[in-house]
Amino acid sequence: MYAQMVKSTGTLMSREDMSPQEAAFQDRVDAGDKIEPQDWMPEGYRKTLIRQIGQHAHSEIVGQLPEGNWITRAPTLERKQILIAKVQDEAGHGLYLYCAAETLGVSRDELTEDLLAGRMKYSSIFNYPTLTWADIGAVGWLVDGAAIMNQVPLQRTSYGPYARAMVRICKEESFHQRQGYSIMMKMVNGTPEQREMAQDALNRFWYPSLMMFGPSDKDSVHSAQSMAWKIKMNSNDELRQKFVDQTVPQAEYLGLTVPDPELRWNEEKGGYDFSEPDWDEFYQVLRGNGPCNAERIGARQKAWDDGAWVREGLMAHAEKHARRVAAE
Amino acid sequence: MSNEWPLWEIFIRGQNGLSHRHVGSLHAPDAEMAVKNARDVYSRRNEGVSIWVVKSADITASVPGEKGPMFEPSQSKIYRHPTFYEIPDDVGHM
Ligand SMILES: [Fe+2]
Ligand SMILES: [Fe+2]
Numbered sequence: 209m210y211a212q213m214v215k216s217t218g219t220l221m222s223r224e225d226m227s228p229q230e231a232a233f234q235d236r237v238d239a240g241d242k243i244e245p246q247d248w249m250p251e252g253y254r255k256t257l258i259r260q261i262g263q264h265a266h267s268e269i270v271g272q273l274p275e276g277n278w279i280t281r282a283p284t285l286e287r288k289q290i291l292i293a294k295v296q297d298e299a300g301h302g303l304y305l306y307c308a309a310e311t312l313g314v315s316r317d318e319l320t321e322d323l324l325a326g327r328m329k330y331s332s333i334f335n336y337p338t339l340t341w342a343d344i345g346a347v348g349w350l351v352d353g354a355a356i357m358n359q360v361p362l363q364r365t366s367y368g369p370y371a372r373a374m375v376r377i378c379k380e381e382s383f384h385q386r387q388g389y390s391i392m393m394k395m396v397n398g399t400p401e402q403r404e405m406a407q408d409a410l411n412r413f414w415y416p417s418l419m420m421f422g423p424s425d426k427d428s429v430h431s432a433q434s435m436a437w438k439i440k441m442n443s444n445d446e447l448r449q450k451f452v453d454q455t456v457p458q459a460e461y462l463g464l465t466v467p468d469p470e471l472r473w474n475e476e477k478g479g480y481d482f483s484e485p486d487w488d489e490f491y492q493v494l495r496g497n498g499p500c501n502a503e504r505i506g507a508r509q510k511a512w513d514d515g516a517w518v519r520e521g522l523m524a525h526a527e528k529h530a531r532r533v534a535a536e
Numbered sequence: 537m538s539n540e541w542p543l544w545e546i547f548i549r550g551q552n553g554l555s556h557r558h559v560g561s562l563h564a565p566d567a568e569m570a571v572k573n574a575r576d577v578y579s580r581r582n583e584g585v586s587i588w589v590v591k592s593a594d595i596t597a598s599v600p601g602e603k604g605p606m607f608e609p610s611q612s613k614i615y616r617h618p619t620f621y622e623i624p625d626d627v628g629h630m
Binding site: 246247293296300303304307315376519522523526 | 539540541543560561562563565566569576577580581597599600
Protein backbone atom coordinates (compact mmCIF):
# COMPACT_ATOMS: atom_id res chain seq x y z
CA MET A 209 0.00 0.00 0.00
CA TYR A 210 1.23 3.53 0.61
CA ALA A 211 2.91 1.72 3.47
CA GLN A 212 4.18 -1.57 2.04
CA MET A 213 6.03 -4.24 3.95
CA VAL A 214 6.38 -2.25 7.13
CA LYS A 215 8.56 -4.29 9.45
CA SER A 216 6.71 -5.01 12.64
CA THR A 217 8.98 -5.39 15.63
CA GLY A 218 9.08 -9.05 16.54
CA THR A 219 6.61 -11.79 15.75
CA LEU A 220 3.16 -12.03 17.23
CA MET A 221 3.39 -12.06 21.00
CA SER A 222 1.31 -14.63 22.83
CA ARG A 223 -0.77 -13.70 25.87
CA GLU A 224 1.44 -15.75 28.20
CA ASP A 225 4.54 -13.81 27.14
CA MET A 226 3.01 -10.42 27.82
CA SER A 227 3.83 -8.36 30.89
CA PRO A 228 0.76 -7.14 32.84
CA GLN A 229 1.23 -3.73 31.21
CA GLU A 230 1.37 -5.23 27.71
CA ALA A 231 -1.67 -7.38 28.39
CA ALA A 232 -3.63 -4.34 29.62
CA PHE A 233 -2.61 -2.49 26.47
CA GLN A 234 -3.74 -5.37 24.24
CA ASP A 235 -7.06 -5.47 26.12
CA ARG A 236 -7.64 -1.82 25.32
CA VAL A 237 -6.87 -2.39 21.64
CA ASP A 238 -9.13 -5.47 21.55
CA ALA A 239 -11.94 -3.47 23.14
CA GLY A 240 -11.68 -0.89 20.36
CA ASP A 241 -10.29 1.79 22.65
CA LYS A 242 -8.12 4.41 20.91
CA ILE A 243 -4.52 4.85 22.03
CA GLU A 244 -3.47 8.50 22.42
CA PRO A 245 0.07 9.95 22.37
CA GLN A 246 0.47 10.29 26.16
CA ASP A 247 -0.70 6.73 26.88
CA TRP A 248 1.71 3.92 27.67
CA MET A 249 2.42 1.74 24.63
CA PRO A 250 4.82 -1.11 23.86
CA GLU A 251 8.05 0.06 22.25
CA GLY A 252 7.40 -2.19 19.25
CA TYR A 253 3.99 -0.60 18.68
CA ARG A 254 5.53 2.87 18.72
CA LYS A 255 8.41 1.95 16.41
CA THR A 256 6.23 0.09 13.92
CA LEU A 257 3.81 3.01 13.80
CA ILE A 258 6.59 5.52 13.15
CA ARG A 259 7.78 3.40 10.24
CA GLN A 260 4.28 2.90 8.86
CA ILE A 261 2.96 6.45 9.25
CA GLY A 262 6.29 7.89 8.12
CA GLN A 263 6.29 5.72 4.99
CA HIS A 264 2.69 6.68 4.32
CA ALA A 265 3.58 10.40 4.67
CA HIS A 266 6.61 10.06 2.38
CA SER A 267 4.39 8.37 -0.22
CA GLU A 268 1.94 11.28 -0.23
CA ILE A 269 4.79 13.75 -0.75
CA VAL A 270 6.76 11.75 -3.34
CA GLY A 271 3.44 10.93 -5.00
CA GLN A 272 3.13 14.60 -5.96
CA LEU A 273 6.06 14.25 -8.36
CA PRO A 274 4.64 12.01 -11.12
CA GLU A 275 1.45 14.11 -11.24
CA GLY A 276 3.20 17.45 -10.82
CA ASN A 277 5.06 16.46 -13.98
CA TRP A 278 1.89 17.21 -15.99
CA ILE A 279 0.67 20.45 -14.37
CA THR A 280 2.31 22.67 -16.97
CA ARG A 281 1.04 20.47 -19.81
CA ALA A 282 -2.55 19.83 -18.73
CA PRO A 283 -4.75 20.03 -21.84
CA THR A 284 -7.13 22.74 -20.57
CA LEU A 285 -7.11 25.43 -17.91
CA GLU A 286 -9.84 23.57 -16.04
CA ARG A 287 -7.84 20.32 -16.01
CA LYS A 288 -4.82 22.28 -14.83
CA GLN A 289 -6.75 23.77 -11.90
CA ILE A 290 -8.09 20.34 -10.98
CA LEU A 291 -4.63 18.76 -11.11
CA ILE A 292 -3.12 21.54 -9.00
CA ALA A 293 -5.88 21.07 -6.41
CA LYS A 294 -5.30 17.32 -6.39
CA VAL A 295 -1.55 17.62 -5.99
CA GLN A 296 -2.04 20.23 -3.26
CA ASP A 297 -4.32 17.79 -1.42
CA GLU A 298 -1.52 15.22 -1.49
CA ALA A 299 0.81 17.75 0.14
CA GLY A 300 -1.85 18.18 2.82
CA HIS A 301 -2.10 14.41 3.29
CA GLY A 302 1.65 14.24 3.80
CA LEU A 303 1.46 16.99 6.41
CA TYR A 304 -1.42 15.39 8.37
CA LEU A 305 0.56 12.16 8.49
CA TYR A 306 3.91 13.71 9.45
CA CYS A 307 2.10 15.40 12.36
CA ALA A 308 0.62 12.05 13.42
CA ALA A 309 4.09 10.46 13.31
CA GLU A 310 5.54 13.34 15.33
CA THR A 311 3.21 12.58 18.24
CA LEU A 312 5.25 9.37 18.64
CA GLY A 313 8.45 11.25 19.44
CA VAL A 314 10.18 11.65 16.10
CA SER A 315 10.82 15.01 14.41
CA ARG A 316 9.80 16.08 10.91
CA ASP A 317 13.44 16.69 9.98
CA GLU A 318 14.48 13.24 11.20
CA LEU A 319 11.80 11.63 9.02
CA THR A 320 12.89 13.61 5.97
CA GLU A 321 16.53 12.79 6.57
CA ASP A 322 15.69 9.09 6.95
CA LEU A 323 13.90 9.18 3.59
CA LEU A 324 16.75 10.95 1.83
CA ALA A 325 19.33 8.57 3.33
CA GLY A 326 17.31 5.57 2.14
CA ARG A 327 16.52 4.40 5.68
CA MET A 328 12.79 4.92 5.07
CA LYS A 329 10.74 4.03 2.01
CA TYR A 330 7.75 5.26 0.07
CA SER A 331 5.29 3.29 -2.04
CA SER A 332 6.77 1.43 -5.02
CA ILE A 333 4.07 2.84 -7.31
CA PHE A 334 5.65 6.30 -7.46
CA ASN A 335 8.77 4.93 -9.09
CA TYR A 336 6.94 4.54 -12.38
CA PRO A 337 6.92 7.40 -14.90
CA THR A 338 3.86 9.34 -16.15
CA LEU A 339 4.53 9.39 -19.89
CA THR A 340 1.25 10.69 -21.31
CA TRP A 341 -1.78 12.69 -20.18
CA ALA A 342 -3.72 9.43 -19.97
CA ASP A 343 -1.32 8.36 -17.20
CA ILE A 344 -2.72 11.17 -15.05
CA GLY A 345 -6.14 9.60 -15.55
CA ALA A 346 -4.83 6.13 -14.74
CA VAL A 347 -3.05 7.35 -11.60
CA GLY A 348 -6.19 8.99 -10.19
CA TRP A 349 -8.41 6.07 -11.11
CA LEU A 350 -6.11 3.18 -10.14
CA VAL A 351 -3.52 4.50 -7.70
CA ASP A 352 -5.86 6.67 -5.66
CA GLY A 353 -8.45 3.90 -6.02
CA ALA A 354 -6.04 1.39 -4.48
CA ALA A 355 -5.08 3.88 -1.77
CA ILE A 356 -8.74 4.39 -0.81
CA MET A 357 -9.18 0.63 -0.45
CA ASN A 358 -6.51 0.62 2.23
CA GLN A 359 -7.21 3.98 3.86
CA VAL A 360 -10.91 3.51 4.51
CA PRO A 361 -10.41 0.66 7.02
CA LEU A 362 -7.44 2.52 8.56
CA GLN A 363 -9.90 5.14 9.82
CA ARG A 364 -10.58 2.54 12.54
CA THR A 365 -6.93 1.97 13.43
CA SER A 366 -6.05 1.85 17.14
CA TYR A 367 -3.78 4.89 17.20
CA GLY A 368 -5.91 8.03 17.61
CA PRO A 369 -3.81 10.59 15.68
CA TYR A 370 -3.36 8.15 12.75
CA ALA A 371 -7.08 7.37 12.65
CA ARG A 372 -7.97 11.08 12.66
CA ALA A 373 -5.51 11.81 9.84
CA MET A 374 -7.14 8.98 7.85
CA VAL A 375 -10.61 10.44 8.35
CA ARG A 376 -9.49 13.75 6.87
CA ILE A 377 -7.65 12.04 4.02
CA CYS A 378 -10.54 9.76 3.09
CA LYS A 379 -12.86 12.76 2.82
CA GLU A 380 -10.58 14.16 0.12
CA GLU A 381 -9.65 11.01 -1.79
CA SER A 382 -12.91 10.39 -3.58
CA PHE A 383 -12.43 13.54 -5.66
CA HIS A 384 -8.99 12.22 -6.67
CA GLN A 385 -10.29 8.95 -8.01
CA ARG A 386 -13.26 10.51 -9.79
CA GLN A 387 -11.21 13.18 -11.54
CA GLY A 388 -8.89 10.40 -12.78
CA TYR A 389 -11.76 8.30 -14.06
CA SER A 390 -13.26 11.35 -15.75
CA ILE A 391 -9.97 11.89 -17.63
CA MET A 392 -10.12 8.24 -18.75
CA MET A 393 -13.73 8.68 -19.95
CA LYS A 394 -12.70 11.70 -21.97
CA MET A 395 -9.76 9.84 -23.52
CA VAL A 396 -11.68 6.71 -24.54
CA ASN A 397 -14.30 8.87 -26.24
CA GLY A 398 -11.68 10.88 -28.12
CA THR A 399 -9.67 10.11 -31.24
CA PRO A 400 -8.32 6.57 -31.89
CA GLU A 401 -4.90 7.83 -30.74
CA GLN A 402 -6.35 9.10 -27.45
CA ARG A 403 -8.14 5.80 -26.93
CA GLU A 404 -4.88 4.01 -27.56
CA MET A 405 -3.16 6.22 -24.97
CA ALA A 406 -5.82 5.28 -22.40
CA GLN A 407 -5.31 1.55 -23.08
CA ASP A 408 -1.54 1.98 -22.90
CA ALA A 409 -1.83 3.76 -19.55
CA LEU A 410 -3.95 0.93 -18.15
CA ASN A 411 -1.45 -1.61 -19.50
CA ARG A 412 1.44 0.05 -17.71
CA PHE A 413 -0.31 0.89 -14.41
CA TRP A 414 -2.34 -2.29 -13.85
CA TYR A 415 0.32 -4.53 -12.30
CA PRO A 416 2.17 -1.77 -10.40
CA SER A 417 -1.23 -0.90 -8.87
CA LEU A 418 -1.72 -4.51 -7.76
CA MET A 419 1.76 -4.38 -6.19
CA MET A 420 0.66 -1.47 -4.01
CA PHE A 421 -1.04 -3.93 -1.65
CA GLY A 422 2.27 -5.63 -0.89
CA PRO A 423 3.34 -9.26 -1.27
CA SER A 424 0.99 -12.18 -0.98
CA ASP A 425 -0.18 -13.05 2.55
CA LYS A 426 1.94 -16.20 2.63
CA ASP A 427 5.03 -14.03 2.12
CA SER A 428 4.20 -11.14 4.42
CA VAL A 429 5.91 -12.00 7.63
CA HIS A 430 5.09 -8.89 9.60
CA SER A 431 1.33 -8.88 9.34
CA ALA A 432 0.19 -10.85 12.39
CA GLN A 433 1.51 -8.52 15.08
CA SER A 434 0.38 -5.42 13.19
CA MET A 435 -3.09 -6.89 12.83
CA ALA A 436 -3.25 -7.72 16.54
CA TRP A 437 -2.33 -4.11 17.27
CA LYS A 438 -4.95 -2.91 14.76
CA ILE A 439 -2.51 -0.85 12.76
CA LYS A 440 -3.11 -3.15 9.80
CA MET A 441 -6.79 -3.87 9.30
CA ASN A 442 -6.94 -6.29 6.35
CA SER A 443 -4.57 -8.75 4.71
CA ASN A 444 -2.80 -7.79 1.49
CA ASP A 445 -4.56 -10.42 -0.62
CA GLU A 446 -7.96 -9.50 0.75
CA LEU A 447 -7.56 -5.86 -0.30
CA ARG A 448 -6.04 -6.76 -3.67
CA GLN A 449 -9.02 -9.00 -4.44
CA LYS A 450 -11.44 -6.22 -3.47
CA PHE A 451 -9.58 -3.78 -5.69
CA VAL A 452 -9.69 -6.09 -8.71
CA ASP A 453 -13.39 -6.83 -8.20
CA GLN A 454 -14.15 -3.13 -8.03
CA THR A 455 -11.92 -2.05 -10.92
CA VAL A 456 -12.63 -4.62 -13.65
CA PRO A 457 -16.23 -3.45 -14.28
CA GLN A 458 -14.97 0.15 -14.39
CA ALA A 459 -12.45 -0.83 -17.09
CA GLU A 460 -15.23 -2.61 -18.97
CA TYR A 461 -17.35 0.51 -18.86
CA LEU A 462 -14.47 2.39 -20.47
CA GLY A 463 -14.20 -0.33 -23.11
CA LEU A 464 -10.61 -0.99 -22.09
CA THR A 465 -8.96 -4.39 -21.69
CA VAL A 466 -7.27 -5.33 -18.43
CA PRO A 467 -3.86 -6.65 -19.49
CA ASP A 468 -4.35 -10.09 -17.96
CA PRO A 469 -5.28 -13.08 -20.17
CA GLU A 470 -6.03 -15.13 -17.03
CA LEU A 471 -8.61 -12.68 -15.73
CA ARG A 472 -12.02 -14.30 -15.35
CA TRP A 473 -15.03 -14.20 -13.06
CA ASN A 474 -15.10 -17.00 -10.52
CA GLU A 475 -18.72 -17.64 -9.62
CA GLU A 476 -17.82 -19.85 -6.69
CA LYS A 477 -15.75 -17.29 -4.80
CA GLY A 478 -17.83 -14.38 -6.07
CA GLY A 479 -14.75 -12.56 -7.32
CA TYR A 480 -12.30 -12.47 -10.20
CA ASP A 481 -9.38 -14.83 -10.68
CA PHE A 482 -6.37 -12.84 -11.83
CA SER A 483 -2.63 -13.10 -12.38
CA GLU A 484 -0.17 -12.06 -9.70
CA PRO A 485 2.13 -9.19 -10.54
CA ASP A 486 5.81 -9.92 -11.14
CA TRP A 487 7.11 -9.93 -7.56
CA ASP A 488 10.74 -9.87 -8.67
CA GLU A 489 10.05 -6.53 -10.29
CA PHE A 490 8.41 -5.35 -7.06
CA TYR A 491 11.46 -6.24 -4.95
CA GLN A 492 13.74 -4.63 -7.52
CA VAL A 493 11.75 -1.39 -7.33
CA LEU A 494 11.82 -1.49 -3.51
CA ARG A 495 15.57 -1.99 -3.64
CA GLY A 496 15.90 1.22 -5.61
CA ASN A 497 16.10 -0.22 -9.12
CA GLY A 498 12.76 0.97 -10.50
CA PRO A 499 12.54 3.27 -13.53
CA CYS A 500 12.32 6.50 -11.47
CA ASN A 501 13.78 5.82 -8.00
CA ALA A 502 16.86 7.97 -8.49
CA GLU A 503 14.85 10.77 -10.07
CA ARG A 504 12.30 10.85 -7.21
CA ILE A 505 14.84 10.90 -4.39
CA GLY A 506 16.91 13.37 -6.41
CA ALA A 507 13.93 15.72 -6.60
CA ARG A 508 13.25 15.40 -2.85
CA GLN A 509 16.93 16.00 -2.06
CA LYS A 510 17.00 19.08 -4.29
CA ALA A 511 13.85 20.51 -2.69
CA TRP A 512 15.32 19.90 0.77
CA ASP A 513 18.65 21.55 -0.12
CA ASP A 514 17.15 24.45 -2.06
CA GLY A 515 14.66 25.12 0.74
CA ALA A 516 17.28 25.24 3.50
CA TRP A 517 17.83 29.01 3.30
CA VAL A 518 14.07 29.61 3.48
CA ARG A 519 13.66 27.44 6.57
CA GLU A 520 16.62 29.10 8.26
CA GLY A 521 15.78 32.62 7.10
CA LEU A 522 12.17 32.54 8.31
CA MET A 523 13.27 31.14 11.66
CA ALA A 524 15.92 33.84 12.06
CA HIS A 525 13.32 36.48 11.20
CA ALA A 526 10.84 35.06 13.73
CA GLU A 527 13.49 35.02 16.46
CA LYS A 528 14.62 38.57 15.72
CA HIS A 529 11.03 39.79 15.70
CA ALA A 530 10.31 38.06 19.03
CA ARG A 531 13.40 39.71 20.58
CA ARG A 532 12.29 43.12 19.36
CA VAL A 533 8.81 42.68 20.79
CA ALA A 534 10.30 41.55 24.11
CA ALA A 535 12.56 44.61 24.24
CA GLU A 536 9.73 47.09 23.70
CA MET B 537 17.55 19.42 14.76
CA SER B 538 17.26 22.36 17.13
CA ASN B 539 16.30 24.91 14.52
CA GLU B 540 13.20 23.11 13.28
CA TRP B 541 10.14 25.35 13.00
CA PRO B 542 8.01 25.02 16.14
CA LEU B 543 4.78 23.02 16.14
CA TRP B 544 1.42 24.82 16.34
CA GLU B 545 -1.99 23.42 17.23
CA ILE B 546 -4.73 24.59 14.90
CA PHE B 547 -8.32 25.38 15.91
CA ILE B 548 -11.00 26.21 13.37
CA ARG B 549 -14.48 27.66 13.80
CA GLY B 550 -16.59 25.83 11.24
CA GLN B 551 -19.27 28.47 11.13
CA ASN B 552 -20.41 31.35 13.25
CA GLY B 553 -22.22 30.08 16.31
CA LEU B 554 -19.88 27.11 16.78
CA SER B 555 -16.79 26.86 18.98
CA HIS B 556 -13.31 26.65 17.53
CA ARG B 557 -12.38 22.98 17.31
CA HIS B 558 -8.96 21.35 17.25
CA VAL B 559 -8.26 20.05 13.73
CA GLY B 560 -4.56 19.15 13.82
CA SER B 561 -1.13 20.70 13.95
CA LEU B 562 1.56 22.06 11.68
CA HIS B 563 5.01 23.64 11.69
CA ALA B 564 5.60 27.36 11.11
CA PRO B 565 8.28 29.87 12.08
CA ASP B 566 5.82 32.28 13.74
CA ALA B 567 2.13 32.80 14.51
CA GLU B 568 1.42 34.77 11.37
CA MET B 569 2.82 32.06 9.12
CA ALA B 570 1.02 29.42 11.20
CA VAL B 571 -2.31 31.11 10.36
CA LYS B 572 -1.41 31.28 6.67
CA ASN B 573 -0.30 27.65 6.57
CA ALA B 574 -3.38 26.57 8.51
CA ARG B 575 -5.55 28.15 5.86
CA ASP B 576 -3.86 26.05 3.17
CA VAL B 577 -3.56 22.82 5.13
CA TYR B 578 -6.85 22.73 7.04
CA SER B 579 -9.40 24.83 5.16
CA ARG B 580 -9.17 24.00 1.47
CA ARG B 581 -12.87 23.15 1.30
CA ASN B 582 -14.77 25.84 3.19
CA GLU B 583 -14.04 24.21 6.52
CA GLY B 584 -13.88 27.43 8.46
CA VAL B 585 -14.60 31.09 9.07
CA SER B 586 -11.95 31.69 11.74
CA ILE B 587 -8.60 30.16 12.73
CA TRP B 588 -6.75 30.10 16.06
CA VAL B 589 -3.16 28.94 16.34
CA VAL B 590 -1.42 28.05 19.62
CA LYS B 591 2.16 26.95 20.06
CA SER B 592 2.03 23.28 21.10
CA ALA B 593 4.70 23.95 23.72
CA ASP B 594 2.36 26.45 25.42
CA ILE B 595 -0.34 23.87 26.08
CA THR B 596 -0.51 22.33 29.54
CA ALA B 597 -2.27 18.97 29.56
CA SER B 598 -3.59 16.84 32.40
CA VAL B 599 -1.41 13.84 33.22
CA PRO B 600 -2.75 10.58 31.71
CA GLY B 601 -1.51 8.62 34.75
CA GLU B 602 -3.73 10.75 36.99
CA LYS B 603 -6.83 10.07 34.95
CA GLY B 604 -8.35 8.16 37.86
CA PRO B 605 -8.15 10.77 40.65
CA MET B 606 -8.87 13.48 38.08
CA PHE B 607 -12.08 12.20 36.52
CA GLU B 608 -13.44 9.35 38.61
CA PRO B 609 -14.86 11.49 41.44
CA SER B 610 -17.54 12.83 39.12
CA GLN B 611 -18.73 9.32 38.24
CA SER B 612 -20.32 8.78 41.66
CA LYS B 613 -22.15 12.09 41.65
CA ILE B 614 -25.16 10.87 39.76
CA TYR B 615 -27.38 13.44 41.49
CA ARG B 616 -25.87 16.00 39.10
CA HIS B 617 -27.94 14.52 36.29
CA PRO B 618 -31.64 15.30 35.80
CA THR B 619 -32.49 11.60 35.46
CA PHE B 620 -31.59 11.10 39.16
CA TYR B 621 -34.87 12.71 40.18
CA GLU B 622 -38.14 10.95 39.71
CA ILE B 623 -40.96 13.36 38.94
CA PRO B 624 -44.44 11.86 38.62
CA ASP B 625 -45.98 11.93 35.14
CA ASP B 626 -48.89 13.91 36.60
CA VAL B 627 -46.60 16.91 37.03
CA GLY B 628 -46.10 17.09 33.28
CA HIS B 629 -42.96 17.88 31.37
CA MET B 630 -40.11 19.27 33.47
FE1 LIG C 1 -3.38 11.13 -0.68
FE1 LIG D 1 -5.06 11.02 -3.46
